[in-house]
Amino acid sequence: MGEPARPHLVVLTGAGISAESGIQTFRATDGLWADHPVEEVATPGGWRRDPGRVLRFYNQRRDQVRRARPNAAHKALAALEKQGFRVSIITQNIDDLHERAGSRHVLHLHGEILKARSTVDRRMHYPLPRGGIELGDLCDKGSQLRPDVVWFGEEVPHFGEACEIVGEADLLLVVGTSLAVMPAASLLHHAPFDTPCVLVDPEAEALAPPGVTRLSQPAGKGVPALVRHWRREGRLWVPETLLAS
Template identity: 55%
Template structure:
């Protein structure tokens, strides 16, 4: 028992910040990429409090489509590689993604910055959050207090309540991994500034990075699946 406690205490912490690039390889449609959702929708009309007040049915339809797509998608090898690394590290995944692919792959400690697509919440009591086991949320679906349920998503113009917890997690990293994001979306992109300067930082993303700090960074310009294939064994050697 004592040996197990000592081993656990010595386990390094790997903190992962994941973005849409890791989910895109599972078929999840992204917002910003060419052909993404921003080209198909005026995002303020489907993902803002004003949209919810002005055209609730359109907002419900938009997220129902996203949820229906999610039910048809499965985790990819990058998701599974991160889950496997729990055998070697204490892992915290901070994700900008609203899907549950990290959890389905087996990751057990995931913080969703922007909400979760398979959850809904009360419009009068944000603490009332419910799991959906089907893809459709309809007008007239209410919480136990009688108010309409809404997507459990952080909309444009709403605060990212989880960012403080995420910053605290980033500040305790022994290794920091960014995967599937070019660090252009704030406040999530700012989390890298909370990583201690001596901590090794790895970034897996094929795009041009918006972050140019001289921090101890190694960039692997590959998609998430290929990047994890390259990096996984190296990370194990650092455990």
């Protein structure tokens, strides 16, 4: 007989987990996004109108990401994987904080800010270990490079793969997301029937749809608390004592 299948935790993370590392969300009322309307810096139309402005904005965000550090939630998920749990992370975030914490199975639904890509062939990606993208930086086919991020109004190329991962979950953990951005919000519907789902967010009581267990705590507190239970018990479960606290 083979070894029993390892429990599979699928984690869907949003801006709230990165915000605790100092990366601002686009809904923030101050910081980088305050003077940059989404329509001007995060849409194909904004890119066509003023690519230089878009590149400058993402160069700023890239610097912010490089300065940020993984927080307790990122580290807890990586530690759970190291203990032998199967952990798949599907993130709406474009930073690399999960990877820097040590997680090895991370799918970026909305792209990665530390990469550039061709404007004529989306399969052509270029890592950006330092610096940014400037006007005149070209891909190997001679087209201007752009941030490797999914803008509003663009297709989410990895959505099908994300649906397949969610379909294999033993437990679904949603962290730091309003569950308002489509199509990512619809991923919950692809989980197997009766798969437990937990939402960790300070506004969980208001945000969680029916059938989703609420843990109204910041990611850096709620996720490590859950992980401690799972590591101690060697299984994925929803501890009622924790959720009642």
